[in-house]
Amino acid sequence: MMDIExxxxxxxxxxxxxxxLLTNLxxxxxxxxxxxxxxxxxxELANINLSQINLxxxxxxxxxxxxxDLRWANLAYADLSKANLIGTSLRxxxxxxxxxxxxxxxxxHLSEANLRESHLCETDLSQATLYEAEAQxxxxxKASLFKSNLMNAHFYGCYLLGADLRETQCQYTxxxxxxxxxxxxxxxxxxxxxxxxxxxxxxDFRGVNLDNVDxxxxxxxxxxxx
Numbered sequence: 156m157m158d159i160e161x162x163x164x165x166x167x168x169x170x171x172x173x174x175x176l177l178t179n180l181x182x183x184x185x186x187x188x189x190x191x192x193x194x195x196x197x198x199e200l201a202n203i204n205l206s207q208i209n210l211x212x213x214x215x216x217x218x219x220x221x222x223x224d225l226r227w228a229n230l231a232y233a234d235l236s237k238a239n240l241i242g243t244s245l246r247x248x249x250x251x252x253x254x255x256x257x258x259x260x261x262x263x264h265l266s267e268a269n270l271r272e273s274h275l276c277e278t279d280l281s282q283a284t285l286y287e288a289e290a291q292x293x294x295x296x297k298a299s300l301f302k303s304n305l306m307n308a309h310f311y312g313c314y315l316l317g318a319d320l321r322e323t324q325c326q327y328t329x330x331x332x333x334x335x336x337x338x339x340x341x342x343x344x345x346x347x348x349x350x351x352x353x354x355x356x357x358x359d360f361r362g363v364n365l366d367n368v369d370x371x372x373x374x375x376x377x378x379x380x381x
Contacts, residue, residue, distance in 0.1 A: 196234075211249075236274075281319075331369075 194214040201221040211231040218238045226244050231251040235258050244264045251269050256276040263283045270290040281301040288308045295310075297317040304324045313333045322342040329349045336356040345368050352372040359379045 195218055196214050196216040198215070198218045200223055201219050202223060203220075204224045205228055206224045206226045207228060208225070209229045210233055211229045212233060213230075214234045215238055216234050216236050218235070220238060220240050220243050222242045223240075224244050225248050226246045227248060228245070229249045230245075230253050231249050232253060233250070234254045236254045236256050238255070238258045240258055240260045240263050242262045243260070245268050246264050247267045247269075248265070249269045250273050252272045252274075253270075254274045255278050256274050257278065258275075259279045260283055261279045261281045263280070265280075265288050266284055266286040268285070268288045270285075270288055270293050272292040272294075273290070274294050275298050276294055276296040278295070278298045280303055281299045282303060283300070284304045285300075285308045286304055286306050288305075290313060291309055291311045292313065293310070294314045295318050296314060297319075298315070299319040300323055301319050302322045305320075305328045306324050306326045307328065309329045310333050311329050311331050313330070315330075315333055315335050315338050317337045318335070318339070320338055320340045320343055323340070324344050325340075325348045326344055326346045327348070328345075330353050331349050331351040332353060333350075334354045335350075335358045336354050337358065338355075339359045340363050341359055341361055343363055345363060345365060347367055347369075349369040350373055351369050355373055355375065355378040357377065357379060361379055361381060365375075365380075
């Protein structure tokens with residue numbers, strides 16, 4: 156992995172080719188207050204060590220962050236829509252109210268990350284690790300979580316309408332009061348999953364073992380079970 160120092164950052168401007176935005180990424184950490192609200196849209200930031208950096212409120216729309224290290228980074232309120240974060244490490248990162256809609260986070264590592272109230276609509280989180288992630292109140296409309304590890308994660312009150320949760324590991328996951336209408340859970344492991352008062356209208360649980368699942372206050376008659 157390339158370190159943050161001496162890495163040239165480039166950005167496309169108005170389709171007229173690339174212009175240098177920062178000649179030395181060390182400036183991001185050294186002058187982080189000066190760079191607050193900086194626009195890094197479509198920046199090339201792949202395979203860089205950005206751990207612990209403060210990028211709150213930054214505009215990173217469409218940025219290429221494949222394989223980068225963003226552990227413990229502060230990305231609260233950041234715009235990461237359409238960003239490429241495949242295989243990125245975001246362990247314990249702060250993504251509170253971050254905009255990640257249409258971003259690609261497949262195979263990313265989000266263990267213990269703060270995703271509260273973040274926007275993950277139509278986001279690709281397939282095969283991602285969200286172990287013990289805090290995602291209360293997040294919006295995951297039609298998000299793909301196919302084969303993801305959601306063990307011990309918190310999705311209390313989340314909006315997961317139409318989400319793809321097939322073959323997920325949901326042991327001890329908290330979906331209380333979540334909107335799971337039309338979500339697909341086929342092949343998922345729901346051991347000790349909490350679904351209290353969740354909206355399961357047209358949610359697909361065909362072939363799923365619902366023993367040892369907290370279904371208090373749930374109307375299973377509106378779900379697909381067979």
